[in-house]
Amino acid sequence: MPGAGDAPPILDFSKFYSTDSTSKKQLVEEVRNCCLHNGFFQITGHKVPIELQNKIMTWNKKFFDLDLEQKNTINKDTTNTWNRGYELMKSQILEEGTLPELKEGYYIGDEIPKTHPYFVNKKLNSGPNMWPSESIFPNVDDFKATALDYYSQVVSLAKDILKVLALTLDLEESYFDEYATDSVATMRLLHYPSQPPDSPAKLTRGIGAHTDFGCVTILLQDKVAGLQVYDYATKEWLDVTPTPGAFVVNLGNLMMRWSNDKYISNLHRVINVSGAERYSIPVFFSGNPDYVVKCLPNCRKEGEEPKWPPITVEQAILNGYADSYGRAERFKKDAAAKAASEGVVVQTKEVAVS
Template identity: 35%
Template sequence: MKVVETGNGARVMKNGGLDPQRVSFDKIPVIDLEPMFSGDAGAKEKLAADLRKACTEVGFLYIKNHHFPADVLAATFAAAEAYFALPDEVKMKNHVSKSKNNRGYAAMLEENTDPTARGDLHESYDIALDVPADDPDVLAGKVLYGPNQWPEDAPALRAALESYHAEMLTLSGHLLHAFALALGLDEAYFDQMVDKPLATLRVLHYPPQFGEIDDRQIGIGAHSDYECFTILAQQDGISALQVLNASGEWIAADPVPGCFVVNVGDQMARWTNDLFASTVHRAINRSGRERYSIPFFFGPNYDTLVEALPSCVDEDHPAKYPPVTSGDYINGRFAATFAHYAEAQKKEAGA
């Protein structure tokens, strides 16, 4: 058995190498999000029940009929591919170390999501909610807020990512309403907690891996996500994502045309007292092709207190986790994952 440390504790996986178990797609459920747009009460009730089942039993799901513009998705994949093809010295002009709030480019092996591993075999570009440098929250030292940095050599990347981020905020609002209903809450329960969300958008490039692979150095190591939920776009026909099930077995989460992958994050697991599963996952690109993916991580405002919801605790199920603000939780997880971020935090603390 191998143990993976996450922000919510240890998870166990069986020793099974790098090959996932292949199962039919209905093992990772497909949720139709159309009722959140049509407003039909009965259809919303069914959606909420389906979503609750998916989140309690799997923690991963596909969503269809999400109303995300296909042209924005295509433009972002194209811009990402063009950007990552630039010379390393050009991309390093916007390295994340030049940003106080973890925005910009990170090179191969600079991130390490699994503390037992040797670095993740991908490169990335990160943006988040674009908050001006003179914003009161930025001036107060809430380091996850701040301005994005943009590459002068890739104007198409900025245009694509800004459009994608804006559309994802809209989609996340609909999805969060569905989560509220799935928890038996008013549809707008979380709205006041996400009017200035910690919402990070990444584009990722994974080179293919050939031959014998060291399981300590793969595309992205075993981990759980930190925020409420992640909405992931995968390229059709390129398999890499694997999900750890309750039995400690890796299940393939292959791309499904027209669908996003959604997974529960650690903050939602804390809110629900682990009723909703924050599921460990990893990516190994053995497709023989370059792989690009676009994850969007959606979490509440910096000062939102994340603690077990009243409907998720009782005498038999006391709160498992101490209350923590969203900002403090994410800061801690970033420091554990990104060496440059941890170093910047140390310098800031010693200033």
């Protein structure tokens, strides 16, 4: 079992696909221990080819090499209302009291046409993807195909991880299948410039300390470090060193809520002081937006009230968005008001979170 001061261990997920029941039980026990300790672990031995991981990461870098004007042609806040496309640097503040975050992103999900019930009913993050034009981004069709293939394979992996999580909770392996059917997930290509050497360390973040909103997050890191996980036992931040081929997996607030706080949705952050550009690709698995999450049957004692009331997946995720983007918007408005009082013009704009 991970101990105090231990970074998230690397587990061999191929044991899940093994016909050896002892090996599979060992993986289940390892994952259970990580969920109880800090909700983080890493996996190798999954079915997502390293060649595909490398290819999507190469496209990630190429996209963020575009000029800001080119990236802004698919800005998620000005071209649509369903959270797809490019996100400007400094759009979020996930950690109260810090500066807007030094990261830019690009949101991708299932290709959902405007005739789909999810789009018609304005369900969570549901709609067509926003792709750059061929004139801006040569060979964009290969970028699309790579992104959607990678997205599909990681979502499939998330569903396998849910099967393992069900077993860790002494539930049937298929327990989360209904929740995972017709699910919504969001992939974000992310770029973090290296923080300036003279930046205030207590205020400047690539991503501030936060917990994820959804159920399970699967993160692909490039070679540049920066991800840190908080260890409550030692009150220290632990570095998660990038490992070729490995995914970092963590539980989100939805799973913690579902398990009646038995499992942990842990604080993590990114601080890039490497002097190099950092790139990463998280896939946030939310689940079926209409599914109602309520306390799991064996996560509370008989007669004990659940710690959390039931909530739909969609509402739980939207609550998280509203907090983090609202915090950034308030910061910008306060900065604009201060600048205006000093005779300086600063432009702000509303951020769509639906």
